[in-house]
Amino acid sequence: MVQTLATREPSGPNVTTPIPGPQSLALKKKMDPLHQATSVKFFANYEKSIGNYLVDADNNCLLDMFMQISSLSLGYNHPDLVALLATPRFISATCSRPALGSFPRHDYPNTLKNALISVAPKGFSSVQTMLCGSSANENAIKTAFIWYQSQKRGGPPTEEDLKSCMTQSLPGTPNISILSFQGGFHGRTLAMLSVTRSKPIHKVDIPAFDWPVAKFPRYKYPLEENVKYNLQQDKECLANVEELIVERKKSGRDVAAVLVEPIQSEGGDHHGSPNFFRGIREITKKHGVVFIVDEVQTGGGGTGSFWAHDSWDLDTPPDIVTFSKKMMVGGYYYADHLKIKEAYRIYNTWMGDPTKLMLLEKAIEVIKRDNLIENVSNLGTMFQKGLRELQRTYSSKMLNVRGLALFSAFDLTTAKLRDQLLEKCLANGLHAGGCGEAAVRFRPALIFSNEHAEIALDTLNKSLKMI
Amino acid sequence: MVQTLATREPSGPNVTTPIPGPQSLALKKKMDPLHQATSVKFFANYEKSIGNYLVDADNNCLLDMFMQISSLSLGYNHPDLVALLATPRFISATCSRPALGSFPRHDYPNTLKNALISVAPKGFSSVQTMLCGSSANENAIKTAFIWYQSQKRGGPPTEEDLKSCMTQSLPGTPNISILSFQGGFHGRTLAMLSVTRSKPIHKVDIPAFDWPVAKFPRYKYPLEENVKYNLQQDKECLANVEELIVERKKSGRDVAAVLVEPIQSEGGDHHGSPNFFRGIREITKKHGVVFIVDEVQTGGGGTGSFWAHDSWDLDTPPDIVTFSKKMMVGGYYYADHLKIKEAYRIYNTWMGDPTKLMLLEKAIEVIKRDNLIENVSNLGTMFQKGLRELQRTYSSKMLNVRGLALFSAFDLTTAKLRDQLLEKCLANGLHAGGCGEAAVRFRPALIFSNEHAEIALDTLNKSLKMI
Numbered sequence: 030m031v032q033t034l035a036t037r038e039p040s041g042p043n044v045t046t047p048i049p050g051p052q053s054l055a056l057k058k059k060m061d062p063l064h065q066a067t068s069v070k071f072f073a074n075y076e077k078s079i080g081n082y083l084v085d086a087d088n089n090c091l092l093d094m095f096m097q098i099s100s101l102s103l104g105y106n107h108p109d110l111v112a113l114l115a116t117p118r119f120i121s122a123t124c125s126r127p128a129l130g131s132f133p134r135h136d137y138p139n140t141l142k143n144a145l146i147s148v149a150p151k152g153f154s155s156v157q158t159m160l161c162g163s164s165a166n167e168n169a170i171k172t173a174f175i176w177y178q179s180q181k182r183g184g185p186p187t188e189e190d191l192k193s194c195m196t197q198s199l200p201g202t203p204n205i206s207i208l209s210f211q212g213g214f215h216g217r218t219l220a221m222l223s224v225t226r227s228k229p230i231h232k233v234d235i236p237a238f239d240w241p242v243a244k245f246p247r248y249k250y251p252l253e254e255n256v257k258y259n260l261q262q263d264k265e266c267l268a269n270v271e272e273l274i275v276e277r278k279k280s281g282r283d284v285a286a287v288l289v290e291p292i293q294s295e296g297g298d299h300h301g302s303p304n305f306f307r308g309i310r311e312i313t314k315k316h317g318v319v320f321i322v323d324e325v326q327t328g329g330g331g332t333g334s335f336w337a338h339d340s341w342d343l344d345t346p347p348d349i350v351t352f353s354k355k356m357m358v359g360g361y362y363y364a365d366h367l368k369i370k371e372a373y374r375i376y377n378t379w380m381g382d383p384t385k386l387m388l389l390e391k392a393i394e395v396i397k398r399d400n401l402i403e404n405v406s407n408l409g410t411m412f413q414k415g416l417r418e419l420q421r422t423y424s425s426k427m428l429n430v431r432g433l434a435l436f437s438a439f440d441l442t443t444a445k446l447r448d449q450l451l452e453k454c455l456a457n458g459l460h461a462g463g464c465g466e467a468a469v470r471f472r473p474a475l476i477f478s479n480e481h482a483e484i485a486l487d488t489l490n491k492s493l494k495m496i
Numbered sequence: 497m498v499q500t501l502a503t504r505e506p507s508g509p510n511v512t513t514p515i516p517g518p519q520s521l522a523l524k525k526k527m528d529p530l531h532q533a534t535s536v537k538f539f540a541n542y543e544k545s546i547g548n549y550l551v552d553a554d555n556n557c558l559l560d561m562f563m564q565i566s567s568l569s570l571g572y573n574h575p576d577l578v579a580l581l582a583t584p585r586f587i588s589a590t591c592s593r594p595a596l597g598s599f600p601r602h603d604y605p606n607t608l609k610n611a612l613i614s615v616a617p618k619g620f621s622s623v624q625t626m627l628c629g630s631s632a633n634e635n636a637i638k639t640a641f642i643w644y645q646s647q648k649r650g651g652p653p654t655e656e657d658l659k660s661c662m663t664q665s666l667p668g669t670p671n672i673s674i675l676s677f678q679g680g681f682h683g684r685t686l687a688m689l690s691v692t693r694s695k696p697i698h699k700v701d702i703p704a705f706d707w708p709v710a711k712f713p714r715y716k717y718p719l720e721e722n723v724k725y726n727l728q729q730d731k732e733c734l735a736n737v738e739e740l741i742v743e744r745k746k747s748g749r750d751v752a753a754v755l756v757e758p759i760q761s762e763g764g765d766h767h768g769s770p771n772f773f774r775g776i777r778e779i780t781k782k783h784g785v786v787f788i789v790d791e792v793q794t795g796g797g798g799t800g801s802f803w804a805h806d807s808w809d810l811d812t813p814p815d816i817v818t819f820s821k822k823m824m825v826g827g828y829y830y831a832d833h834l835k836i837k838e839a840y841r842i843y844n845t846w847m848g849d850p851t852k853l854m855l856l857e858k859a860i861e862v863i864k865r866d867n868l869i870e871n872v873s874n875l876g877t878m879f880q881k882g883l884r885e886l887q888r889t890y891s892s893k894m895l896n897v898r899g900l901a902l903f904s905a906f907d908l909t910t911a912k913l914r915d916q917l918l919e920k921c922l923a924n925g926l927h928a929g930g931c932g933e934a935a936v937r938f939r940p941a942l943i944f945s946n947e948h949a950e951i952a953l954d955t956l957n958k959s960l961k962m963i
Contacts, residue, residue, distance in 0.1 A: 034584045034587060052602070056605055060600070063608050063622060063623065064604075064605075064623055064624060064625065065597075065622075065624055065835075065836065068597045068598055069599075071599060072600055072601070072602045073599045073602065074601075075589065075601055076584050097593065097594055100595065100845055105591070111587055114581050115581075117500055117501045119581075120501060120578055121545075121572075122542065123577070123855070124581075124855075125545055125568070125572040125573055126568065126824075127542065127564055128565045128567065130532075130536070131537045132536075132539070132550075133527070134539070134540065135519070135523060135539045135540065135553040137527065137539070138531075141527070141530050141531055146530055155529065155531065156531055160627045161627055161631070161845070163685075164627075164628070164685065167686060171684075171702055175701045177701075178701040191697075191700055194701075194702075195693060195696055195699065197706065201699070201700050202704050204703060205703055206703070218686070219637070220685060226662060229661050229668070230838060230840050231841075232662065232669065233653045234645040234646070234670065235638055235661075235669070236641065236669065236670060236671060236673070236705060238705070239664065354845060357593075368532075369532065371534065372534035373695075373697050374698075376535055376684065377629075377683065377684050378564070378565045378628070378820070378821060379628055388590070
């Protein structure tokens with residue numbers, strides 16, 4: 030049976046079965062012997078989903094404020110993206126996938142310019158595409174290592190380096206490291222698990238690099254009532270970062286880069302202040318360490334700016350900014366001094382995917398045309414205000430409303446209560462995400478509107494009452 | 497200017513400029529400040545490319561026996577794939593990309609069945625999708641580590657494991673390892689670089705895990721004239737593998753898995769014999785070590801069988817088989833006993849890409865309908881015979897013709913001569929690949945025909961004469 034695509038948003042959510050419903054449960058049973066299915070929440074019908082509304086396999090229609098773990102900027106089946114599939118350019122990119130590092134499409138420089146370069150963070154004019162957030166971060170730290178060693182040597186690898194690296198010994202295989210933060214999340218490949226420190230279930234049983242981890246601030250809310258405490262947090266964490274860099278250097282295991290998220294998302298939506306990040310920029314500059322900002326979850330407009338670090342007011346930009354999710358393709362921007370001269374040091378077969386870059390090119394056109402960043406910024410103020418009102422009403426269970434525009438969150442007093450709230454929200458037609466120990470996070474699409482925000486706040490109110 | 501898609505193959509190659517030509521050079525200059533371009537050979541026009549023919553940005557038309565580093569099974573713009581883009585199912589998969597681990601498409605179990613499961617290697621009925629070869633291998637070794645530790649413990653992680661892994665200490669973060677082979681290639685993330693041992697430029701300046709590396713056979717050709725020597729190679733390499741496993745276990749740094757390619761491709765198209773691989777299967781079974789076969793380059797039909805390891809005649813299948821490239825999506829098949837019970841241990845945002853799986857589903861339908869595996873097998877015999885004839889004619893420079901069906905290669909006496917030959921071939925309209933020190937490799941699409949093979953052999957003859 031051929032389905033057609035939904036083209037108009039419904040007027041509101043509509044839930045008629047428990048979630049997961051009988052269809053989802055049957056599909057899960059069918060998938061389980063074929064492919065891991067333990068983490069599946071429900072199956073979705075993406076032909077029927079449209080805009081801000083996700084339709085599941087049981088025909089339940091949810092207002093989606095999680096958007097595939099923060100990865101859809103224009104929601105479901107946006108008409109401008111749909112139209113792209115009929116073009117010979119998109120067809121050939123789909124049916125003739127290139128090995129981008131060796132035989133790129135003739136229109137690739139232009140697509141890069143229209144897509145990634147046109148929204149590059151301040152101070153960046155070069156980008157490297159990859160496939161996902163993990164490969165973005167993996168290659169970002171490789172770039173940092175390569176730069177760090179070439180600085181140390183004062184030039185390209187020597188014969189001795191090239192020889193010794195084949196037996197993985199010094200000097201070609203250096204014992205240098207990446208500094209990351211408690212509660213941070215950067216992906217799940219082995220090196221990324223070595224810098225990811227959010228949850229045991231990600232890390233247990235997997236060998237890791239012996240790399241240092243620093244404290245990340247844990248603020249008290251509301252911020253304006255806890256200025257002194259929060260500043261002290263910044264101070265302690267920054268001292269910890271510098272101490273680790275100095276200590277590691279003394280023992281010949283230099284920190285080549287500091288890797289940090291603007292908002293620790295998977296870890297629980299823990300924010301760092303502009304003051305904290307300016308401090309990191311200062312310390313890394315002082316010690317010749319690469320400063321990598323992981324904007325995989327924060328990048329792409331959800332924070333009311335294309336990049337969350339725009340709000341830090343840095344004197345010198347970060348050295349590398351990594352992205353994926355809402356950017357549709359993984360990758361990283363890098364500062365001019367990090368450019369690698371030798372071929373095949375950053376390389377793999379696909380190195381990205383032109384179809385995703387074409388979708389991003391179109392999405393950015395829509396975001397600019399429809400003033401979607403401004404929209405997110407305005408709605409963010411309204412939505413956070415609504416959340417704070419709910420917090421006043423339900424102050425015995427709801428805490429710490431926080432956010433940058435629509436990229437917002439709050440805590441429940443316990444993990445159990447958080448899980449209950451998410452369940453009630455689903456039953457009432459609102460899809461939000463959990464993160465950290467007891468947080469609820471919101472990651473709506475950039476096409477979210479005032480009307481959606483009102484439905485969401487009403488549903489939250491109703492659901493909070495029920496727990 | 498809107499281009500239309502080419503629909504018919506030309507009668508033969510046609511080269512009118514040097515390669516890279518002026519358009520490619522201009523595009524490279526344009527791309528260099530925006531995105532790394534050092535490894536770019538030439539830019540291609542994928543709208544004009546069709547079937548076995550790749551058209552570059554200067555309108556040169558090449559018979560392509562490299563196919564984007566062995567990654568296109570149906571060549572360029574195959575009409576059955578092109579038709580797929582007009583379906584609502586494909587459109588919604590493109591414009592509403594799911595977080596597959598949590599909210600898969602309602603048709604995903606079926607697509608998995610029609611695509612990956614329908615061509616599963618003997619003994620496998622479960623698969624895990626990923627995005628590329630590196631992430632396939634990264635998650636395959638994670639699966640091996642998780643199984644190895646749970647066997648050792650006799651159960652799931654304990655409280656102590658979960659606690660200690662957060663500080664990356666024993667017992668939660670174990671000091672266990674993967675054994676790989678000299679000359680092997682498994683990708684370029686940090687853990688993959690620790691098992692990749694083909695070329696210094698991939699590895700230099702990047703920290704690595706201290707994991708063991710064993711010898712891989714280096715056979716003399718023709719095989720039938722060097723039986724004794726080659727058997728001795730197998731024997732020595734197998735002894736080395738077992739020795740390393742025993743030694744590591746003694747020092748508490750157990751080998752959890754052996755990771756090996758059927759044909760070391762990037763490393764120089766070095767083959768292992770069925771006897772060698774049967775030996776590895778025996779040793780890994782004896783020592784309780786996971787046996788992972790990396791079929792990223794060999795899988796998908798180019799060797800005259802869907803999986804190169806089909807030819808080994810194993811008593812017990814491998815424990816894991818990884819894939820990517822011609823399979824269009826990365827991933828791995830895993831044996832039933834490796835199934836992981838806990839959610840979120842193997843997980844990430846995208847975990848694959850339904851659009852690629854739908855393309856693969858269609859490609860497999862075409863491969864079966866058009867008997868393309870049989871085609872590759874038959875043509876392989878003919879093509880290798882032709883290569884051996886050329887070797888007799890050019891015996892002073894051309895050596896060691898070898899292959900499995902069309903997945904074939906030969907060596908030149910020097911790297912310089914190899915590079916010259918590849919250049920002459922390009923100038924004469926044939927695109928082949930280099931690998932290892934002085935090898936030429938052929939990776940044509942499965943739609944390669946007798947006529948293409950004849951053009952290729954003629955062009956090789958002409959080009960060999962010129963060097």
